[in-house]
Amino acid sequence: MDTVIQASGIEKIYGFGTGGLRVLNDVSLSIDGGSIVSIVGPSGAGKSTLLNCMGCLDGFQSGTMRILGRDVSGLSIEDLSGFRNRHLGFIFQLHNLLPEFTALENVMMPLLIRRVRQADARKKALALLERFNLSERTDHRPPELSGGECQRIAVARAIVGEPDIVLADEPTGSLDRENSRNLARILLDLGRENGTTIIIVTHDREIASMTERTISLVDGRIIDDIIVDSHGPEH
Ligand SMILES: Nc1ncnc2c1ncn2[C@@H]1O[C@H](COP(=O)(O)OP(=O)(O)OP(=O)(O)O)[C@@H](O)[C@H]1O
Ligand SMILES: [Mg+2]
Numbered sequence: 001m002d003t004v005i006q007a008s009g010i011e012k013i014y015g016f017g018t019g020g021l022r023v024l025n026d027v028s029l030s031i032d033g034g035s036i037v038s039i040v041g042p043s044g045a046g047k048s049t050l051l052n053c054m055g056c057l058d059g060f061q062s063g064t065m066r067i068l069g070r071d072v073s074g075l076s077i078e079d080l081s082g083f084r085n086r087h088l089g090f091i092f093q094l095h096n097l098l099p100e101f102t103a104l105e106n107v108m109m110p111l112l113i114r115r116v117r118q119a120d121a122r123k124k125a126l127a128l129l130e131r132f133n134l135s136e137r138t139d140h141r142p143p144e145l146s147g148g149e150c151q152r153i154a155v156a157r158a159i160v161g162e163p164d165i166v167l168a169d170e171p172t173g174s175l176d177r178e179n180s181r182n183l184a185r186i187l188l189d190l191g192r193e194n195g196t197t198i199i200i201v202t203h204d205r206e207i208a209s210m211t212e213r214t215i216s217l218v219d220g221r222i223i224d225d226i227i228v229d230s231h232g233p234e235h
Pocket of ligand 1: 042050
């Protein structure tokens with residue numbers, strides 16, 4: 001299977017000199033296309049930082065990051081945003097939907113940015129909203145929707161453009177148990193159906209156990225990387 005993410009020796013430091021805080025310490029990993037991976041670890045371990053580096057939302061001081069075979073540290077800001085729009089989907093703990101746009105418009109947005117025809121974007125967005133039981137809510141704006149509904153819309157927005165990789169940072173962090181499980185199932189099922197690589201940062205053991213591989217991060221280092229196949233866990 002192709003490697004879609006290849007990180008080698010990533011070092012990320014916030015601040016300078018003796019006041020500098022090393023948040024990622026020689027992190028190397030590779031992720032196969034189509035795999036479903038969770039990243040776990042205590043608060044402050046560097047999970048979001050690592051996810052943001054993989055998603056080309058944040059830079060780092062040394063090491064290399066190849067996404068879909070491309071060394072992304074060499075790309076200009078403009079090329080990076082095009083690259084993200086075309087190949088990556090993001091879901092955050094708080095949905096980050098645009099409050100002044102409707103559910104439908106929010107989901108259409110990644111397609112409109114890449115200049116897909118309005119009618120085509122609308123059709124795709126509506127199909128996803130229907131699948132997520134949101135057909136009745138398409139014209140509502142985020143402030144009029146529940147947390148669970150907003151997160152389902154955020155998932156629809158992340159996958160509408162058929163990205164190669166979806167990066168989710170505690171996507172269920174603001175939800176109750178039932179909504180949380182439901183959202184994780186939707187996301188992971190879609191990933192499996194479409195062969196999308198999904199990387200999900202979570203504090204929730206139950207959600208981590210739904211993935212095929214769990215990477216544990218402590219103090220900016222990978223301390224464990226467990227791949228579960230159908231015969232049980234192995235290192
Ligand atoms: N912009 C920043 N400037 C300085 N330090 C930062 C910045 N962003 C994060 N940090 C620090 O980097 C460390 C790692 O942060 P990160 O957000 O990656 O942790 P995390 O594992 O995602 O934690 P959580 O589970 O609480 O979300 C923390 O100590 C944090 O305080
Ligand atoms: Mg975090």
